[in-house]
Amino acid sequence: MTNPPSEPPPPTVDEPIAADTLPVRIAAAEAMRRLNHAMVAHETDPELLQRIAREANATAAIVEAGARRQRPIRQMKTQLWQTTPEEGQRLAHFEECMVSGRANPMGIAMQPRRQGDRIVADVNFGAAFEGAPKRAHGGAVAAVMDDIMGYVLLLTATPAFTGRLSISYRAPTPVQTDLVASAWMDRRDGRKVFLVGDLRTAEGDLIAEADALFVAIPRERLT
Numbered sequence: 487m488t489n490p491p492s493e494p495p496p497p498t499v500d501e502p503i504a505a506d507t508l509p510v511r512i513a514a515a516e517a518m519r520r521l522n523h524a525m526v527a528h529e530t531d532p533e534l535l536q537r538i539a540r541e542a543n544a545t546a547a548i549v550e551a552g553a554r555r556q557r558p559i560r561q562m563k564t565q566l567w568q569t570t571p572e573e574g575q576r577l578a579h580f581e582e583c584m585v586s587g588r589a590n591p592m593g594i595a596m597q598p599r600r601q602g603d604r605i606v607a608d609v610n611f612g613a614a615f616e617g618a619p620k621r622a623h624g625g626a627v628a629a630v631m632d633d634i635m636g637y638v639l640l641l642t643a644t645p646a647f648t649g650r651l652s653i654s655y656r657a658p659t660p661v662q663t664d665l666v667a668s669a670w671m672d673r674r675d676g677r678k679v680f681l682v683g684d685l686r687t688a689e690g691d692l693i694a695e696a697d698a699l700f701v702a703i704p705r706e707r708l709t
């Protein structure tokens with residue numbers, strides 16, 4: 487007896503999220519982020535927690551049966567660097583980004599936009615990002631500063647990787663509070679791009695300062 491031929495696995499999808507499914511992906515990710523933060527910030531009956539575990543596992547099994555997705559690298563090598571962002575334009579290097587992607591259910595969902603030579607972003611660390619009591623985790627703050635600096639690179643169409651990132655934590659970063667992150671290019675020396683930025687309250691009080699060295703790379707190295 488021979489085994490029946492097995493079905494070939496479905497091809498891996500490596501395109502950006504299709505425009506017609508983006509709104510529902512974002513809505514699902516938003517709902518999951520809300521639930522994540524709610525679970526950290528609220529008392530919950532054990533029965534409800536058991537229901538959440540059961541339903542989340544059942545839903546995950548259905549999702550995992552779908553075709554695999556991987557990062558849209560082709561798009562990152564091409565379209566991302568072809569047009570300079572317009573003033574005020576909402577930016578996304580990819581919508582699954584853990585810091586600024588609206589379609590990442592575990593993400594910070596920072597919202598960056600262009601403001602002249604700078605990138606400015608609204609950010610609000612939900613309850614699940616608390617580190618020391620009543621403060622956002624310092625690593626989450628560093629992730630925000632790293633990511634927003636990545637957007638500054640779009641202004642000069644310069645693909646680059648973070649080589650060094652330094653954060654000065656000047657004041658506690660409050661959770662569940664609207665904050666503003668900014669970043670801009672300080673100077674460039676060949677492949678070395680020096681970026682700076684800060685995180686402030688909505689009233690403009692300084693919370694953290696960042697400076698970084700990004701090393702420019704040819705697009706082909708975005709693999």
Ligand SMILES: CCCCCCCCCC(=O)SCCNC(=O)CCNC(=O)[C@H](O)C(C)(C)COP(=O)(O)OP(=O)(O)OC[C@H]1O[C@@H](n2cnc3c(N)ncnc32)[C@H](O)[C@@H]1OP(=O)(O)O
Nearest residue numbers: 579632633636637645646647648649650677678699701703
């Ligand atoms: C682009 C898509 C945007 C999407 C998201 C953006 C936001 C998030 C950004 C990131 O998180 S990127 C991910 C985190 N970073 C990495 O994974 C980088 C890992 N490191 C590397 O891949 C390489 O080490 C690196 C590309 C940074 C440099 O390797 P190379 O072989 O291309 O460069 P090389 O070693 O020849 O160094 C070139 C110059 O940069 C300097 N340099 C390189 N790495 C450095 C480093 N780590 N610190 C300080 N200086 C560094 C190096 O000394 C040298 O200076 P000089 O020209 O003056 O001699």
